[in-house]
Amino acid sequence: MPWLGTVEKPFGNEPDRLYTQPSLTRGAELLIDNFRSSLGPRGMVKLILQPFPMRDEITSDGKTILTSMGAVHPGAWILREMAYSQIVVGDGVITTLVLAGELLKNSKKLLALKVRPAVIIHGYREAMKHTRNILRKISKPADWRDHDEMLRVARTAAGTKFLGYQAAKLAEFAVFAVQHIIEMRGGKPQLDIGDICVLKVIGKTSDETRLIRGIAFQSGLRHPGMPKRIENPRIALLSCGLEFKRFWEEETPVKVQVAPGRIVSMREARVKMVRENVDRITASGADLVVMSKGCDELHASMLAERGIQVVHRVPDAGGIGRLAKASGGRAVGSLDDLKEEDLGHAGFAEEVKVPRFDTRRLEKGVKSGEPLPEEERLFVIDGCTNPRSVTILIRGQVESGLGESERALDAALAACRALVKEPRVVGGAGAVEAELAHRLKKFALSFDDKTQLAVIAYAEALEGLVELLARNGGLDPIDARLEMEAAHARGLKWTGIDVFARRLRDAYEMGVVEPIQIKDSAFMIASEAACQLIRVDRVLRGYHGATLIPGEIPPGASEGPRVLNDAKDLPEETVKAFRKSRFLKPYGSKLELNL
Template sequence: MAGQMSGGQPIFILRDGNQRTRGRDAQSNNIMAAKAVAEAVRTTLGPKGMDKMLVDSLGDVVITNDGATILKEMDIEHPAAKMIVEVSKTQDDEVGDGTTTAAVITGELLKKAEDMIEQDVHPTIIASGYRMAAEKAGELLKELAQDVTIDNRDTLINISNTAMTGKGAEASKDVLSEIAVSAVASIVDKTDGETIDIDNIKVEKKVGGSIEDSELIEGMILDKERVHSNMPKKVTDAKIALINSAIELKETEVDAEISITSPDQLQSFLDQEEKMLKGLVDKVVASGANVVFCQKGIDDMAQHFLAKEGIFAVRRVKKSDMEKLVRSTGGKLITNIEEMTADDLGKTEAVEERKIAGDNMVFITGCVNPRSVSILLRGGTEHVVDNIERALHDALRVVGVAIEDEKLVSGGGGPEVEVALQLQDYASSLSGREQLAVKAFAESLEVIPRTLAENAGLDPIDMLVELRSHHEKGAKTAGLDVYSGKVIDMWDAGVVEPLRIKTQAINAAAEASVMILRIDDVIASSNPSPSGGGGEGGMPPGMGGGMPPGMGGMPPGMGGM
């Protein structure tokens, strides 16, 4: 990049090899990249969307239909394309579903913007039009929304079904939706409004059996086994000690040497160790505990004593699982065994070790107040189980969002068509050039029903025309039934989604496309050239002080010894 000087001598501002694209070139380059990413996930949209198989550099395979997962696994280089990935990531964090929708709308908005730029509409005008349209769309969606509460179980199951459809879990979505709704309902935190932390639902996957064998455990599952085979396999009326320090002898902090001169001394030393361990176990027994979950290790000798007392013990339980155990059993984390009392113990009906698909797992069931629950997922192969887990995650998040917001809209591309129609009217009421952008925004939303139809092998234009005519006649909840290829009432069909999916997708898409549109200059640095890059005749970089770096008078680490 060079500026012209009066003497005709160019001045170089950027380092050699840096690239700069400006104006139209930069915009079309960014838009192309973003559109390409949106195209990549477009075929996965809807109940009849297809899946993608992603193979990473190590040969690990992921088969998925989830927009966010696909974009995360596709190693995307282009900076503008990465913004689309962020849109779907935000959508995933906020709502958990609708990730493909958000990416596809962003791509469509940019496509329309490109046409307007061709017609000399300034990007800033497009940006402000898009913002106005997104705000208006949010209001229109709110008007379309209907209420739902945690008691409408059937509706919640419908929401979960909608989220899972097309994700490889259809065949058994009824079983999974029942599980998802029950799981979310049992962890609702009513203290400050109805908040739901999906982290309190633990999903354990086990290959083997069929998807129908999946079950909800009102309590916890640990992928662990008891430490000693003499321990009981099942403890009923369990009193659980949750210990996060090791049940072993402490090593001394200072280096100490013990000199033993005779065998008797050695024996008494060993006896003393054993006595100390016995003391620790006695403390556990004295508190009345009959189950011990330890976050760290349990000494072999201590295992023996625990087994003798008939205590069920598990060691090296993950910290996150310990926290969930605290929530579901009502116990306290015990840091110092010496001070533990009966009040610190958690209570559940039963703790038992069961064999699932050849592995032992510990089930903690019948919790007094299951503030955290577990779901055991089964499936024929690893990929099936992984895919089901992703579908279930979306369903859990979506049911949670619906209970938090208590607002629903219909699915099947209905809301998009309705909002698009009303935005067209809104556009005609504007006088400036923004109305072009608002119109474009309205048309962009129709990409959703169009893509749904395309993915189902229907004629997108016919379907869109039919959808529009229904909505113009006032059927606000009419949507596309991709199975029969007809336009039907989506409320009656039970195809419903939380309002937040739509508002978040539209807002995120508008913001990302505006951001990409406003870029008119891309300056990309290249790696510094190996020739030292310090200008001619200079020193190699880093040698500015006359001494090799780190030799500031003394070897490093010798300061003042």
């Protein structure tokens, strides 16, 4: 039978009944406190220090902050795992965590009033069900074909990052990209975000960020004699390579003896085979060959003589597949199968040399801190007529800025995807939370027991989001909350907080709208996470009956659960063995066994 040890409070000698559930909740709240100041477009950013690899990031993105944090406390760990479900949706991570924190904080007040955890959980779940029903009733239908409507959704999502006017530009690129790649299947729109390639290149400014109606590779032409730019290229896509290995390069145990006189004839035969391959490509009418395998020097030189561009060693899925969708071509596995109808088409294909500056790479003779000019080769295929795959090229001076631009773009794409899946929107800027809280307080009156208190606590948790949004925007949170309550009581259900003008405005007039799918998912995950933590009354850790010292079991193991209040509870030799192992680490005045 496994030996179970209760995870005790790190300081003090309080009885076990006072520790278990409150400490679990406190551990989750400590995790959530890192996210409160980052809620909203005027929220603060976090500086994340990554020791391995040595990289620093400045961001306000909830997904990045969450994935970079380690959670040792079981309460924080459970909450983090639940929040990962919101990451799949793509946005709303901070809203999920902060709402879960408000629900846990309000549950502590109810527990102090002797309200049973089962009653609190029942009230929270009833409130969650009613919240989801209200969302469906008050939301407005949206059309993903409407460019302006989708642009408002994308700008709202990207505007939470600290990019300023750049966020609006990235939102426009996201909308153009999404509307290019949407396909109708069975009368329903289908969107695969994987068909949108995001390429980050250090150098120049963010104003150089652009949308490519095609694809770009971080690679150059195979041969320097090939033309740098071709207008209206016909593109051959090969899932094979154009290279012949000499027999002495093959890894084989067979020994081949060749007479000296045969070497010349073998070379001539090789040249003949290469020329036949080049003739097949030329006969198909291709101006550009993109292949997933290698292209040897002889093939490259002959193709260069005929004015044909070659890009080799392009990944099958990430490059060949996307290029086939963008250009309308079809990848073939052999030159024998290459036909004119398999070729793709584009507006132009060009090799671009991108200057970049990297202060981390210094050579002899260069002063410390002086940037070194470098060039990075990109091959761009742009101007495809009806591309089903596009590329967004992000430019910037520093790597951290590129990362935040990519995260803003990801948020905008996720919002567009949510709108396509469920074309309904609600007002942002705290308007939907305030309206839900107003209606939940009325709904609470339908209960005549302590469930009413739990439903009101859920409504107050939603109002806590409104207060926090106002506080981060520089407004007085109490005044903002009272003004919002009064406005929604008068029937102005889309009144929200304009954090830039620091006053109340209609969310739709501000253009702050959010897809219902993201809001619905955030409320549901936050509610379930809070209910899971509230239901726990004691934390136990199993040691699986294993003995860290062969042949010995710590005293009390056969007596069932044991509280490790201090190292004195164990024999000295057991403590020494624990300290040498990976199973023990100091945790305040107690010991924490990590199994």
